[in-house]
Every structure is written in structure tokens, then in C-alpha cells.
Amino acid sequence: MDITWYLVLSALIFATGVAGxxxxxxxxxxxxxxxxxxxxxxxxxxxxxxxxxDQDGQVFALIVMVIAACEVVVGLGIIVAAYRRxxxxxxxxxxxxxx
Amino acid sequence: xxxxxxxxxxxxxxxxxxxxxxLRNAFYSVLALIVHLISLAGLFLLLQGEFLxxxxxxxxxxxxxxxxxxxxxxxxxxxxxxWEPIPGQRFIAPFLGLALFVELAIAIIGSGLKSxxxxxxxxxxxxxxxxxxxxxxxxxFLIAFEAASLLLLVAAVGAVVLAAxxxxxxxxxx
Numbered sequence: 001m002d003i004t005w006y007l008v009l010s011a012l013i014f015a016t017g018v019a020g021x022x023x024x025x026x027x028x029x030x031x032x033x034x035x036x037x038x039x040x041x042x043x044x045x046x047x048x049x050x051x052x053x054d055q056d057g058q059v060f061a062l063i064v065m066v067i068a069a070c071e072v073v074v075g076l077g078i079i080v081a082a083y084r085r086x087x088x089x090x091x092x093x094x095x096x097x098x099x
Numbered sequence: 100x101x102x103x104x105x106x107x108x109x110x111x112x113x114x115x116x117x118x119x120x121x122l123r124n125a126f127y128s129v130l131a132l133i134v135h136l137i138s139l140a141g142l143f144l145l146l147q148g149e150f151l152x153x154x155x156x157x158x159x160x161x162x163x164x165x166x167x168x169x170x171x172x173x174x175x176x177x178x179x180x181x182w183e184p185i186p187g188q189r190f191i192a193p194f195l196g197l198a199l200f201v202e203l204a205i206a207i208i209g210s211g212l213k214s215x216x217x218x219x220x221x222x223x224x225x226x227x228x229x230x231x232x233x234x235x236x237x238x239x240f241l242i243a244f245e246a247a248s249l250l251l252l253v254a255a256v257g258a259v260v261l262a263a264x265x266x267x268x269x270x271x272x273x
Contacts (some may be wrong), residue, residue, distance in 0.1 A: 050148075
């Protein structure tokens with residue numbers, strides 16, 4: 001399989017994630033869509049790493065996974081905090097930063 | 100054989116991704132994400148990323164998805180209102196996603212990079228194995244590795260502060 005196929009698949013997954021962020025209003029699903037976009041980026045990094053025969057891209061992908069884990073932890077913490085304070089979980093109404 | 104594996108992984112990854120944004124129940128979206136992540140781990144294996152594939156299963160499908168499942172179960176299903184802040188959002192959003200894909204596909208196919216039109220060069224046996232990735236992490240990318248570990252610590256502390264009950268924090272403050 002040519003590397004181009006992997007890159008096109010990565011673009012498709014990324015576009016799906018973007019459409020999800022624009023379409024959905026629940027913060028939990030928006031976090032899932034961010035996850036999709038980060039994974040699409042990881043797939044592209046691995047594809048280029050294979051195309052060049054260089055392992056640096058894989059280390060990049062590993063660091064991206066760490067960043068994704070941080071993002072999930074903080075994002076889910078915000079969702080739980082908002083739910084406890086009876087703030088509606090809808091990104092159109094979550095407009096102020098003040099708790 | 101590689102083609103079969105690629106298309107199986109691609110269908111799983113793309114189907115999972117579409118299911119994540121299409122299913123109305125957030126809990127099912129999380130389950131669809133598991134399908135997506137496991138298919139993606141298969142694709143990583145095809146690209147000789149053995150360690151990344153294992154980390155994907157353990158870290159994502161294992162730890163991160165469990166967090167999502169807990170929060171989805173705790174918060175319950177959030178009803179998304181039919182009211183739209185931007186008129187026609189549900190038609191414009193997929194269109195914009197499609198436009199982005201077309202743009203990226205043109206960029207990829209028309210890039211003129213010679214290396215992406217091949218299967219990649221032949222690589223040594225240990226390519227992408229835990230030992231070679233670990234060597235890179237602890238030698239060339241040591242600073243990135245340490246910064247990532249510090250970031251994880253900060254994120255963990257931040258999550259505890261964010262999700263702590265308000266009453267307890269007031270008691271501590273008072």
C-alpha cells in the first residue's frame with residue numbers, strides 16, 4: 001500500500017472530527033471529536049515516519065498521545081465541575097469563563 | 100494481504116469516526132471511539148509502529164476510554180436542543196468538513212513528494228520496537244520526554260482541583 005492511502009485516510013478522519021466539532025453541541029462529544037482529530041494527526045505522523053524510514057515521527061506521535069491524555073483529563077474535569085454546579089452542558093450556553 | 104488489512108482497518112477507523120459524530124447517545128459515541136482506536140492500532144502495526152500500536156491499545160482504549168465511560172455514565176445523556184444558534188448549522192457543518200477533506204486530499208495527492216508514492220524504504224528489524232523508541236526518548240528527545248511528564252503532572256493536579264467538590268474547598272478556605 002502506498003503511503004498516500006494512509007495520508008488520505010488521515011485527512012478523512014480529520015475532516016470527520018472537524019465536522020463533529022461544528023455539528024455537535026454536547027461538550028463530551030466535542031472532546032471525542034478532538035480525540036479523532038489528534039488520532040488523524042498521529043496516523044499522518046506514522047505514515048510520514050514510515051515513508052522516510054525515520055523513527056522520529058513515532059516519538060512525535062507518542063508525545064501527541066501524552067498531550068491528548070492531558071487534554072482529556074482537564075476537559076472531563078471541567079465537564080464534571082459544570083455538571084455538579086448545575087450548569088447546562090451545552091457549548092452554546094457555556095459562554096462565560098467565570099465559575 | 101496488506102491491502103486487505105489496510106482496508107479492514109480503514110473501514111473500522113472511518114466507520115468508528117462517523118459513528119462517534121452521528122450517534123445521538125454520548126455513551127454509544129464513546130463505544131464507537133473504541134472501535135475507531137482499535138482499528139487505528141491495526142493501521143499503526145501496518146506502518147511498523149509496534150510500540151505505538153501497543154500504547155494506543157493500552158493508553159487510549161484502556162485508560163482514556165474508561166475515563167470517558169465514567170463521565171458519560173455520571174453526566175448521563177445530554178439532550179441536544181433542536182434550536183440552532185446559526186441557522187442551517189447541521190447542513191453547513193458537514194459541508195465544511197467535506198470542503199476541508201477535498202482541500203487536504205488535493206494537497207496530499209498534488210504534493211509531488213516522491214516518498215509517499217511508495218511503500219516506504221526497507222527498514223531494519225527493530226524499527227518502531229519499544230527498545231528503539233525508548234532509546235530515542237531518553238537520548239535525542241529527553242527534554243520533550245521530561246516536559247511531557249511535567250505536563251501530565253500539572254494536568255492531573257488541575258483535574259483534581261477542577262473536579263473537587265465546592266463545599267470541601269470552602270471548608271478548607273474558611
